[in-house]
Amino acid sequence: MIQMLEETTLPINSVKLLASSRSAGKQLKFKDQTITVEETVPDSFKGVDLALFSAGGGVSKKFAPEAVKRGAVVVDNTSAFRMDPEVPLVVPEVNEKALYAHHGIIANPNCSTIQMVVSLEPIRQKFGLKKVIVSTYQAVSGAGNRALQELRTETQDYLDGKEMHADILPTAGDKKHYPIAFNVLPQIDVFEEDGYSHEEWKMIHETKKIMAGDMNSKAIKVTATCARVPVPVSHSEEVYFEVEDAKNANVAGIQAALRNAPGVVLQDDPDHQIYPMPINAEGSRDTFVGRVRPDQEEDNAYHLWNVSDNLLKGAAWNSVQIAEHLDKLNLLHMQ
Numbered sequence: 001m002i003q004m005l006e007e008t009t010l011p012i013n014s015v016k017l018l019a020s021s022r023s024a025g026k027q028l029k030f031k032d033q034t035i036t037v038e039e040t041v042p043d044s045f046k047g048v049d050l051a052l053f054s055a056g057g058g059v060s061k062k063f064a065p066e067a068v069k070r071g072a073v074v075v076d077n078t079s080a081f082r083m084d085p086e087v088p089l090v091v092p093e094v095n096e097k098a099l100y101a102h103h104g105i106i107a108n109p110n111c112s113t114i115q116m117v118v119s120l121e122p123i124r125q126k127f128g129l130k131k132v133i134v135s136t137y138q139a140v141s142g143a144g145n146r147a148l149q150e151l152r153t154e155t156q157d158y159l160d161g162k163e164m165h166a167d168i169l170p171t172a173g174d175k176k177h178y179p180i181a182f183n184v185l186p187q188i189d190v191f192e193e194d195g196y197s198h199e200e201w202k203m204i205h206e207t208k209k210i211m212a213g214d215m216n217s218k219a220i221k222v223t224a225t226c227a228r229v230p231v232p233v234s235h236s237e238e239v240y241f242e243v244e245d246a247k248n249a250n251v252a253g254i255q256a257a258l259r260n261a262p263g264v265v266l267q268d269d270p271d272h273q274i275y276p277m278p279i280n281a282e283g284s285r286d287t288f289v290g291r292v293r294p295d296q297e298e299d300n301a302y303h304l305w306n307v308s309d310n311l312l313k314g315a316a317w318n319s320v321q322i323a324e325h326l327d328k329l330n331l332l333h334m335q
């Protein structure tokens with residue numbers, strides 16, 4: 001977040017860093033300034049124009065309304081308000097216009113949702129979109145720094161022939177924990193009654209809200225399988241999608257749509273083994289797309305593979321980008 005703010009076009013004249021009492025007093029750099037982290041209280045937001053939240057849903061629920069009450073516009077990177085009909089859920093390249101309806105809070109979508117809708121929107125605009133089936137290969141950093149540390153420790157233990165230990169993954173919210181090193185976990189977040197994980201639930205309903213305006217829309221059929229893989233940064237996704245206009249759609253047309261799409265870099269040349277990979281996506285704001293090919297059975301269906309840095313476009317960059325678009329549209333104030 002701090003790096004994205006250091007590099008933003010937003011006209012920032014001062015920055016406050018707010019956290020819990022545990023972090024209050026810590027000093028962090030912002031450009032050439034040293035800023036002391038303050039404990040968050042309601043009046044922390046007095047005189048603040050833009051508040052970026054990314055400290056868990058509970059903190060957002062408690063303080064985002066306080067910030068709005070004091071005149072700030074909030075971009076919230078948690079799921080606290082994503083399904084609230086009063087709160088726009090925004091990926092600027094996809095549904096920028098939803099920003100006009102904000103009442104003080106704008107929600108940043110889940111990282112896996114963001115990179116998928118960035119990849120699919122140019123295709124939808126050209127050929128329509130009926131159905132999406134996505135499988136994700138999510139980096140460990142999506143579960144936080146302690147999970148990243150667990151990946152490193154387990155990897156070293158495995159190489160040293162020692163038993164691996166797991167205390168974090170697949171999720172703090174569940175009872176059992178499994179190693180992620182040299183493994184794949186088909187669980188991200190807790191399971192709902194229907195056997196889908198909460199991460200899968202998010203991808204399904206957030207995609208519907210962003211692309212069809214309603215979290216339960218039947219206009220686009222969406223389903224998801226979300227897995228954790230032993231990669232530190234950047235999520236990968238295999239996406240099967242069915243288009244409306246089967247007659248005019250083809251691989252070249254889909255590649256052309258992607259080649260000119262905002263926030264997308266097309267890396268699609270199998271003859272030269274060119275395709276998106278996490279090691280090439282880390283540190284970039286872009287979503288990399290490749291492996292575009294027709295389905296072998298359905299004449300209106302295609303596949304693609306996308307990769308994006310889950311900490312940037314998946315979180316910090318999309319949040320700051322929303323703020324930049326709010327400023328551009330003169331919406332950085334209460335409606």
Ligand SMILES: O=C(O)CCCc1cccc(C(=O)O)c1C(=O)O
Nearest residue numbers: 077078079080110111138142143188
């Ligand atoms: O694990 C991943 O790879 C992505 C999960 C990201 C995440 C982690 C904790 C809480 C929330 C949340 O706000 O619900 C979210 C979110 O959906 O943004």
